[in-house]
Amino acid sequence: MNSAPARVVAVLYTGPALRSGQVAIGAAPATAIRAAPCDGDVEADRDEWLAAGETRADCTYFAVFSLDRLVGHIFLHDRDDGRGETLIGYHLFRGVDRGRGTGTAALGLLRDWTLQHTSLERLVVITAETNLASRRAAEKAGFRFVGRPHEDPVGGRVYELRRNHAVD
Numbered sequence: 001m002n003s004a005p006a007r008v009v010a011v012l013y014t015g016p017a018l019r020s021g022q023v024a025i026g027a028a029p030a031t032a033i034r035a036a037p038c039d040g041d042v043e044a045d046r047d048e049w050l051a052a053g054e055t056r057a058d059c060t061y062f063a064v065f066s067l068d069r070l071v072g073h074i075f076l077h078d079r080d081d082g083r084g085e086t087l088i089g090y091h092l093f094r095g096v097d098r099g100r101g102t103g104t105a106a107l108g109l110l111r112d113w114t115l116q117h118t119s120l121e122r123l124v125v126i127t128a129e130t131n132l133a134s135r136r137a138a139e140k141a142g143f144r145f146v147g148r149p150h151e152d153p154v155g156g157r158v159y160e161l162r163r164n165h166a167v168d
């Protein structure tokens with residue numbers, strides 16, 4: 001194992017980009033994220049989570065790039081270092097950029113960054129039963145279905161990845 005993980009203090013991530021093939025996650029100015037083309041179905045999510053990334057200490061917010069084009073965001077939120085847990089959210093801003101492997105690659109990059117640079121033990125994705133792309137992206141990134149969220153016991157699904165069970 002590497003040396004002890006550093007405690008994360010960044011909110012809008014400002015470090016070097018992390019890459020997997022043509023996909024990267026990394027820093028971007030808030031102005032560039034707000035100016036990125038975005039379909040109406042996720043526009044409110046883009047604005048809400050960017051604002052959270054700028055202001056909330058329990059968020060760590062990355063831009064997502066495909067071939068160096070800013071196509072979405074992915075972030076830790078409701079991060080609780082005391083409990084060792086975090087939620088993860090993600091959106092690709094345009095439909096044309098979905099279904100090409102970008103979401104899965106971005107989630108894998110954030111998973112790896114989080115395990116390497118924080119001491120968080122449990123990473124959680126909550127998604128809708130009907131959101132097949134999100135469900136599958138979580139599964140492909142190594143998260144496993146563990147039950148239903150209290151807020152949506154019928155239409156929601158909780159996926160988790162535990163540090164001790166993480167595999168490459």
Ligand SMILES: CC(C)(COP(=O)(O)OP(=O)(O)OC[C@H]1O[C@@H](n2cnc3c(N)ncnc32)[C@H](O)[C@@H]1OP(=O)(O)O)[C@@H](O)C(=O)NCCC(=O)NCCS
Nearest residue numbers: 090091092098099100101102103104127132133134136137
């Ligand atoms: C969820 C999201 C980030 C997934 O990223 P993505 O790049 O589109 O997904 P990927 O291309 O990596 O695909 C992941 C898996 O889902 C499958 N998939 C993708 N789109 C799908 C769709 N519309 N219906 C069914 N399966 C789909 C892919 O085939 C792949 O599985 P496979 O390798 O077994 O074939 C992206 O679709 C998105 O931003 N959607 C809108 C916002 C959203 O729903 N965010 C999540 C809220 S919890």
